Amino acid sequence: MDATRPSRTAMMTAILRGVHTRSSAQPILVDPWGERLVPDAVRAAIAQRAFAAAPPPAIPQADAASAPDAWLRRHASYANVITRSRYAEDRLHDAAARGVTQYLVLGAGFDTSWLRLAPDARLRVFEVDHPATQSCKLQRLAECGIEPAACVRYIAADLAQQPLADVLATCDFDPHAPTFVSWLGVTMYLTRQANMAALAGIRDCSAPGSELVFTYLDEVVWAAHAKAPSARFAQMQERLAAVGEPFLSGFDPATLAGELARAGFELVEDLSDTDLVRRYDPHGVHGFTVSGASRIARAVAR
Numbered sequence: 001m002d003a004t005r006p007s008r009t010a011m012m013t014a015i016l017r018g019v020h021t022r023s024s025a026q027p028i029l030v031d032p033w034g035e036r037l038v039p040d041a042v043r044a045a046i047a048q049r050a051f052a053a054a055p056p057p058a059i060p061q062a063d064a065a066s067a068p069d070a071w072l073r074r075h076a077s078y079a080n081v082i083t084r085s086r087y088a089e090d091r092l093h094d095a096a097a098r099g100v101t102q103y104l105v106l107g108a109g110f111d112t113s114w115l116r117l118a119p120d121a122r123l124r125v126f127e128v129d130h131p132a133t134q135s136c137k138l139q140r141l142a143e144c145g146i147e148p149a150a151c152v153r154y155i156a157a158d159l160a161q162q163p164l165a166d167v168l169a170t171c172d173f174d175p176h177a178p179t180f181v182s183w184l185g186v187t188m189y190l191t192r193q194a195n196m197a198a199l200a201g202i203r204d205c206s207a208p209g210s211e212l213v214f215t216y217l218d219e220v221v222w223a224a225h226a227k228a229p230s231a232r233f234a235q236m237q238e239r240l241a242a243v244g245e246p247f248l249s250g251f252d253p254a255t256l257a258g259e260l261a262r263a264g265f266e267l268v269e270d271l272s273d274t275d276l277v278r279r280y281d282p283h284g285v286h287g288f289t290v291s292g293a294s295r296i297a298r299a300v301a302r
């Protein structure tokens with residue numbers, strides 16, 4: 001990612017969770033905090049883009065205030081961000097019920113699950129993120145008057161450069177205690193080599209029985225695009241590259257179990273975004289659309 005500025009994609013995922021929370025009669029996920037942490041200027045720029053995409057008079061006057069939300073609900077990542085976050089939080093609840101007390105959030109962005117969950121679950125939370133994103137989040141937490149919580153550690157690190165074990169050795173993370181690890185929306189922005197190093201690092205820091213939930217892109221998207229170029233994929237890559245966060249790599253679902261086994265994990269579940277939508281919106285009330293290329297995997301450290 002661009003080391004000079006906070007992750008735009010992290011801000012967008014926080015905003016999407018906020019839109020869902022505000023505008024759904026039966027939200028799949030309730031996150032009233034994340035989008036408040038996004039700087040006002042970025043929120044304003046996104047609203048501006050929404051109006052540019054559907055300018056008045058296309059928007060009836062009465063709906064003008066909610067036009068950005070309507071546009072964001074059609075965002076390519078909307079369904080994936082909402083359902084993957086809910087999936088990870090469900091797995092976190094299960095882990096906490098089993099007695100897991102460490103929650104490691106890699107590439108945390110503007111995730112606020114600890115604000116909603118940690119005090120009840122008695123979890124100790126370790127948020128690791130790129131310094132550019134984390135410093136922005138800390139500044140916004142302070143500006144929003146959210147007190148630093150005793151249960152949360154913020155650890156700034158470039159996961160493409162720094163071994164996770166070294167990073168966690170700087171705080172009171174216990175590598176011998178079972179941990180729930182969430183790694184959402186990050187692997188696609190790292191190279192294959194960085195992802196394999198990160199997996200090895202997660203395993204090194206995870207006691208047996210620890211659980212890892214991570215999202216990835218099915219690498220078939222690159223092969224398919226090379227064979228028959230997709231304008232949609234090209235435009236998305238262009239937009240992401242413009243903010244310094246192009247997609248760099250994926251995994252093959254057919255070989256994922258073997259790759260995880262070599263890294264010391266057993267794959268327990270591997271779901272497509274279609275599977276997630278079927279699970280969390282079985283009656284289609286949210287009007288979700290999916291790309292079919294995003295997946296979420298759950299693995300247990302052996």
Ligand SMILES: C[S@@+](CC[C@H](N)C(=O)[O-])C[C@H]1O[C@@H](n2cnc3c(N)ncnc32)[C@H](O)[C@@H]1O
Nearest residue numbers: 007009010013107109130133158159160184185
């Ligand atoms: C799409 S955001 C996902 C944020 C959050 N997990 C979520 O689901 O809302 C990607 C996150 O990965 C982080 N990231 C990307 N490259 C990184 C790197 N090399 N080291 C540490 N964090 C990185 C960004 O700072 C950002 O917070």
